[in-house]
Amino acid sequence: MQKDIGGVMGLYPMPVTIVGVVSEGRVNFLPIAHVGVVEHGHLLVSIDKNHTFSDAGIKEHKELSVSLVSRDMMEAADYCGIVKGAKTDKSGVFRYHFTDDVKFAPVLDDAPVSMACRVVGEVEVGNFTNYILEPVHTLVQEECLNGRGKIDYEKVNPILFEFQSAQYLSIGSVIGKCWSVGKNWKSAEKD
């Protein structure tokens, strides 16, 4: 039996990311799980304008990094959501470096996947700026790549977020192949 709980945004769980920025010459890290995929090749991060310190850096440099958060980064990532960059220097929370051509996107040395991105679009919704990003360099831990050089998400083991109870969840395991498992359903219907 279904219950109508009103206009609740129930699209979860979403992957937790650490957004890395440079603002006022200092690196800062924000945990953001209100993210998205737009077109196959771009991503989106939704930044509250109240994050004034980081938002100023993004608007100035048009570059930022987006990193997936492995299970062992959970506590550090959550810490970044508790303290504000404007008041506290969080640049020491994660080790980082910069790529040669994306100079304001601090790539996280120890994240399983860290993308140095350029801002290619901005969409305002309510008090949020939604940045559309092009990944320029995607750095992956070698042990998180499979034999074909693709990212293996079971090895990445990223944490997820849901806002109904404000909790983190783990991922499980691979359960099926896309554009394949449905062939059985089709056959079953025809029988």
Added chain:
Amino acid sequence: MQKDIGGVMGLYPMPVTIVGVVSEGRVNFLPIAHVGVVEHGHLLVSIDKNHTFSDAGIKEHKELSVSLVSRDMMEAADYCGIVKGAKTDKSGVFRYHFTDDVKFAPVLDDAPVSMACRVVGEVEVGNFTNYILEPVHTLVQEECLNGRGKIDYEKVNPILFEFQSAQYLSIGSVIGKCWSVGKNWKSAEKD
């Protein structure tokens, strides 16, 4: 050791959804995992313009539904990605109904979470229209609600998608509380 694999969009896994539309007077269902959260209360679905049949319905009615896909819906959802609505009537794949005031968003009767949405914005990126959606009615199976009337994602058991190997993944379990587990990290640093 990190390896630069180029400008790969690595933001996965994302929740798989079934987008329900009405086009040419017929209900159609599309599996879409290129989705997002914009601002706390809105969602985004990224629709390839090559989905001409469904896209015409969205543009005409400015309404659609977005449903999470539980493990037992995986085969039917995948089937909807194998056959095209323009050629095949997929209206019988899922049972559905309409709410009183969102007349072109087929709510899935058996989905764990199904949101009847209105289109409030459109952003073009490449060959995709990214629809920004306001959820008007969120229908949840009663057994997927916790004691506080909130969605319990462990009970929803939604499937996730990653495009590196085009696979579905399961979710695991709750592993921590947001704005809480990081307090320990802070303390550890101070010791």
